[in-house]
Amino acid sequence: MRKIFYCLTFIAACISFIPVVAQTPEDNLKKLGIQLPKSPKPVASFVHCVRVGNLLYLSGKGPARADGSFITGKVGRDLNIDSGYYAARLTAIAHLAVLKDELGDLSKVKRIVKVFGMVNCTENFYDQPKVINGYSDLMIEVFGEKGKHARSAVGMYSLPWNTAVEVETIVEVEN
Amino acid sequence: MRKIFYCLTFIAACISFIPVVAQTPEDNLKKLGIQLPKSPKPVASFVHCVRVGNLLYLSGKGPARADGSFITGKVGRDLNIDSGYYAARLTAIAHLAVLKDELGDLSKVKRIVKVFGMVNCTENFYDQPKVINGYSDLMIEVFGEKGKHARSAVGMYSLPWNTAVEVETIVEVEN
């Protein structure tokens, strides 16, 4: 009887050391309630991304809603920081959709390397980092440590279709 | 007689499978009537391009006319979309001249990887992509599929010497 008890204790101890099965990026997206849209067909003159060696260069993307329309306007006048943060988060979703299309499996992402975050804003708006955090935070929620990147966050005079945010990104992928 | 016929048919079939001799980028430039200028001597503090492995990082260039002067002004006020498109096309020619100087032979270009297209424009101008197409279209006319790139097109408050367009680009080259 005591033997069985020791035995069970031992097994329990062992189990507690088994590492938690790693969540895949797709699991993380599910938990966040995010469904990736299909990336729209690339326009004639350029493509969504280009791969060189292990690097993927992603074209600049904006904050597309599920229906394909964009969040537009200037942060500091038409949008506040929270709305800008949300726009940056949508921009990250647009890039995740491109990555999913390209890689099939988001687990092939080895590192989000560099993010250039552009905020369509007023001349006196100085909180671009708080806005682009919407992009960065989602990348870290989805990829964990692999989502941590080098970054610039800057204020733009004007962006295509008056989108509130545009981001371009470099991603390292597995062989 | 029939044998000869079969034989000729066979030869004709073979010939139809011989791939068309590929046009070189230089051929394409000639057909487009574009003569590349000599790149001006690099200014002291930086260089026209830096190579790392198979990647060439090209410095930002503007729309230089054949006489070396620049197309200046803001798109949306001083220039319309068509003039902006033309300025972007001149900017592509400036980059092609840098590539020619560096590589000798434009056939060594393996891929135009990433283009960052900056348009000097008004606050309410939202058609940066249509302007930067002038750059992208020429790259595709010259390099075909290899010319298709990842891209961002954005609106700038001010550019050096008030040039209408500035573009910086990453190019993959053959070993």
Place this chain on the structure above:
Amino acid sequence: MRKIFYCLTFIAACISFIPVVAQTPEDNLKKLGIQLPKSPKPVASFVHCVRVGNLLYLSGKGPARADGSFITGKVGRDLNIDSGYYAARLTAIAHLAVLKDELGDLSKVKRIVKVFGMVNCTENFYDQPKVINGYSDLMIEVFGEKGKHARSAVGMYSLPWNTAVEVETIVEVEN
């Protein structure tokens, strides 16, 4: 006697051919009287730099004074070219501090590859290159030929905390 003379002449000739012992980047900094600050702890959502292969991608940095405060304002209104140049030089020091933290030894820098120099300026300010030279010149003073880079210098509408300059850079490092 004559033999000794010839011998000494020969030795002197040899010595004159011994290459001058190369100055390290750290020596150059010392000669310039520049002491690198400690890089502040990275903020949550991003990191100071990411390495992929032999490339280091440095996050955008601004002109931090020794006490951590920033030089702020618009070049062309609040700052003149000289003050802007000095701000760009401080920005280079901020990047050198990141490189020192990351590499331990600045001699591991193989090449400053690409610099994207952003100047917070007025709409009619066109001398961004003269401002960003403050960054480029210091890199060349510290690294010599290895400090020469591809570059763009552009005018921004607004930068985080109203800093006068922001620069992001790619650096090639030794294996």
